Amino acid sequence: MTDPAPGARDGDAPDAAERHGAGAAPRPGEEELFAALDRTRADLAAAPRPVAPEGLTASLLAAVAAEAAAGAVDDDPPARRRVAPGSVTPSRRRVGSSRRRRTVAALAVAATAAAVLAVVVLGTGPAGTAPPAPTAAPAPSPTGAPVVLTSGDLPQALRAGLGGRDGTADPAARAACLVAHGLPAGTVPVGSRAVVLDGRPGTLYVVATGRAAVFRLLVVGPGCGPGSPDTLGDVTVGG
């Protein structure tokens, strides 16, 4: 370790550090401080980037593809959505209008053909009774009110699941929930959103399937965890 610069006065070190950062020469007595700061900068420059998880880029590309697909299907003006503070505010995307109309038509045909490939809705109410009205709203999400859906809405819920945040406090719990649905460990949803599906509070996850423009929309209840799927809805859309 290096002794403090013998000639440096107390309180001068941060100022000396600023002069070092500006490329100034050390004053008498500051040589060792400057040398220490040089070593620190060298350590920082030499530190390799943290290793990104395998599949990160693929997952992000899938998220972008989902956004593109959802944006093309949803021809309505985008609803106001929360974006990261300081980032650009939402605006209408200027996608070429004729290209967009063709894409919308093609996706509409594909969505109709592929709609509701698998729908699993688990209800716990007694047979023959109306589903109970929500007696309590889900815990307020930092992102705002949950999206209210019915089973019939689920195939069209792709856009609702993108860009929102379910407020999941524990990524590990989310990961365990997805594993309970047969997904590989480490799966990161393309999107997620707090929802109320058929009157039951839950979380919608949009998961890439590995096939272009095909996504799994999974709605899970609050009890979803290791060995306990608590599935409210499960549908694959797109393609």
Place this chain on the structure above:
Amino acid sequence: MDDTRSDEALLAAHVAGDPSAFPELVRRYSERLWAFATRILRDSHDASDVVQESLISAYRNASRWRGEATVNTWLHRIVHNSSLDRLRRRRTRTAEPLTDAVDVPLHRDPILDRERVLAVEEALGRLPLAQRAAVVLVDMEGMTVAEAAAVLEIKEGTVKSRAARGRYRLAQLLGHLRPEYDTASDPVGPTARIVGNDPAPGGVQAPGGQVRSPSGGDR
């Protein structure tokens, strides 16, 4: 075939409706932005979420980019702001005990001095958020002061000051300076917990923890 278009050309092509353009930007920037977010958030899971949110935001709002900053700084700015948002939510949502564990995945390189790399990452995590961001951008990401100022949306002089003070603190934590050197001159003080940013309006309290001296043990 590699896409040789510049970042700016890709963004313009995306705005014009080219479906291949934005994915190319994702391929170019995903790991770099993730590394930046990881160093800010100190959590690789949160970093993945933040980068995804940020890229979706960039995808949607690309038409608002006017070229006043490079695409590189623009994307880093979005990630930085998303990270601050995540830290605010983390702070208001949980009261979980802070941990000194470093969730920064390291390269499995037998030649690499893993102990030294770990020490750098741990020391980085002990900086106030504002200093950490400045040091990461300038000294690790290789940005100029002007670029870092554009990312952080502060003045260049503030970047210089934060980076310099961050380096000074790191020099102490890494053992390049004796800890005692800090006693009289560091405004934080050896017994203070390093939390929060330099004083700034709307500053965010970063996750902090007890300071561990380079020789071990908690202060």
